[in-house]
Amino acid sequence: MGYRTNELGYPNDLLASRSIVERGNFALIPPQGLVKNVLPNFENCEMTILATPKLGAAFVDYLCRVLPGGGNKKGFGGNGIETFIYCLEGELTVTIGAETYELTTGGYAYCPPTESLKFENKSNEKTETFLYKKRYQEAEGYAPYPVTGNTNEMDYQDYEGMTDVGLKDLLPTDLNFDMNFHILKFETGASHGYIETHYQEHGALMLEGEGLYNLDNHWLPVREGDYVFMGAYNLQAGYSVGRKGALTYLYSKDCNRDVE
Ligand code: UGY
Ligand code: MN
CATH class of the missing domain: 2.60.120.10 (Jelly Rolls)
Incomplete structure (x- = not known):
């Protein structure tokens, strides 16, 4: 019938949800309560918006499922906004300025506020990612730079x-x-x-x-x-x-x- 069911076969969270939202203070959001969104410049990406300033956060978090051939080729962030992407599962080609990085599961990239983060899924499988953006808080004499790595x-x-x-x-x-x-x-x-x-x-x-x-x-x-x-x-x-x-x-x- 199209219901999302739990491990016992019952419809998920129709009668009760574990979600708790105390605006400005904390929120617990289980995956059953999340919805998908379409956002400009994210092509063939299923976007889920998590914390935002509407919840009290100074940043925005997203889940971003990048379908094969999908990505953000125009760039995410820049103009004072720093960004970060974490590859939860799959493969992703990330470009920051003139540099290109190949991320696999556990891989991540930080993009400073002077650049925008571009990425593309060149594989034949979907890639699950976690995305972040925030306005960079400047301090005289300091400037961040691109960072990549793999937590594994x-x-x-x-x-x-x-x-x-x-x-x-x-x-x-x-x-x-x-x-x-x-x-x-x-x-x-x-x-x-x-x-x-x-x-x-x-x-x-x-x-x-x-x-x-x-x-x-x-x-x-x-x-x-x-x-x-x-x-x-x-x-x-x-x-x-x-x-x-x-x-x-x-x-x-x-x-x-x-x-x-
Ligand atoms: O560093 C921290 O503040 C971290 N330990 N907090 C947390 O995990 N809730
Ligand atoms: Mn803490």
Whole structure:
């Protein structure tokens, strides 16, 4: 009948949804609640808009499914807007200025605000990506530059002294950058060491596993595929529980700047 069904065969989330939206503070958006959009310059791309300023975020996050032959050839961002793309699954050819990069699963590219991000799926399979844009917050004497890498080729560092929580920094941590992307991995049973309360915002995509997430002192179940927005000063902590292995997520965090 065209219903999206869950693993038990019931229609998804018609009677209740796990989505919670506390505008300006936090939101939990499971994949069952997401819709697809068409946006200018994204050809043969299925776009899903996640956090935006309407939710209280200073950035915009998207899921972007790039169909074979699809992409953004005119360019995304530039004119003061920095952008970032993460390849969740598949292959993507990315161009920033005169340089071209071939991304595979786990690959990513940061495009500074002076350039626009162009990309194309030259493969025969769809490519799943996560996209981000934000107005770059300038600081005299500093300028960011293009960065690419692949998280599958990076090692985890112990997070805040805990051996069962690992962190990958995707961008350099120097003052040229006003934000960073990270991957955080909690082994089953691991959690943040405390409930964070900070000025910086996050958009987080759960990549694998399941657990509980404290959002403003509500402990909410989260699992692979869920998207979480954490606004400024939102109380927050992750706790990996369940049978699906480590809870891992990709997230952005503004850094190296305060309010202008
Ligand atoms: O760095 C952070 O603020 C990060 N640990 N926050 C989070 O995962 N919610
Ligand atoms: Mn945090």
